[in-house]
Amino acid sequence: MKNNFSIEKFCNNLLSSCEKVQEKDFEKNEIITTYIVNRNQVCIVLEGSADLMRYDFNGNQMIVERFNQFDIFGEIFYQINTNNELFVIAKEKSKILVFNYDIFEKKCKKNCKFHEELLLGLPNLVLSKVSDLNLRIELLAKKTIRDKLISYFKILSEKAFSKTFTLPLSLTDLADYLSVDRSAMMRELKLLKEDGFIKKSGDKITLMIM
């Protein structure tokens, strides 16, 4: 992280109470929220993880986005008025911080310190979200599966300060993240190994180029 801001520390400080902020627990597969325009709801994952799911007119469901610890989400970030139903489902037992975006405009009655900290810390949470989105766009924009994989591996390698790194996703999830067919991605991974671009054992990958 560029600015010396700790999301973890920030979220831990949030546990004090403010009348405008709720902390809610969800069981696996419980619906956390639905994305309906004009509710201005903002959520932060304190513990667990969740998927933003779409159900389209044909009844097909797909994962639009995945939220892990300290990720921020809510329909306020997703002003895309398609007629599809969108909702967020807990992937596991999860703890979610929920508040309304009007928290920015209105002070709470108590004018509490927690409220103030939230306002100060939130921009950083959002910034790192923007960074993540830009990264994904960068990858999705690559024309071939090979380019997507290599670009992604380069970034993981640079984050780890090492040619060797651990995949943070299962291969199934990685294919979803890059929006490619899983079997086609497996094929490309095999070719990358055969061509000597990478070495792979389990979820450990070593980049053999640049």
Added chain:
Amino acid sequence: MKNNFSIEKFCNNLLSSCEKVQEKDFEKNEIITTYIVNRNQVCIVLEGSADLMRYDFNGNQMIVERFNQFDIFGEIFYQINTNNELFVIAKEKSKILVFNYDIFEKKCKKNCKFHEELLLGLPNLVLSKVSDLNLRIELLAKKTIRDKLISYFKILSEKAFSKTFTLPLSLTDLADYLSVDRSAMMRELKLLKEDGFIKKSGDKITLMIM
């Protein structure tokens, strides 16, 4: 827009002066900024437009992102440490608002009203940026060119409250935005017309489905 916040009004109010904020003019093809980690620079397009360009190791250049009026940008939104050179170039004569992200933490000496307004309005600017990014991800994640086009057209149609709408981009730019080959996209557009999904004359398109 969901929350009744006017980006235009906000940006017009910014023209008053704050010691921490600069308003700069650029000629066409001038470099507005380079993306170097740890500078925490934030920019807002007041007039004109700009492209975020990447030059990779092979010397190839590509447009990563395009910024139009009231778009916000800066390396703070782009924490992707590849070794490529990234910079923002004015597409035309442009006026750009430039300030440092530490504006959030430090008050300016004068404690000026403008500074305060900036802090209040900025989150909204960033939110609409996040929405735009999510929209683009949504489109890029579609597997076929046909799906990308139809999804995009549906959104334009809903924005316009009409089956008929005007393309806000040239077809060349649209192909870039969707990250597909232009000629392949033209082919698909023709097929969509032939299959009766759309009608098109000039930059006016009519959606014939749902």
Added chain:
DNA sequence: AAAAAATAGTTGCAAATGCAACAAGAATAC
């Protein structure tokens, strides 16, 4: 401990796409 679910790995084949290389018209620059 057995059953069920999730993940990883593989392959053939048809369909979709990128690429290259054009031509024509529109817009812009000089």
Added chain:
DNA sequence: GTATTCTTGTTGCATTTGCAACTATTTTTT
């Protein structure tokens, strides 16, 4: 007003990809 650049439009062909349909292995549930 001519030249130049940009945008639209088109086509053949090779490559890439998605899809379907499997098997094997690992993990989770009961």
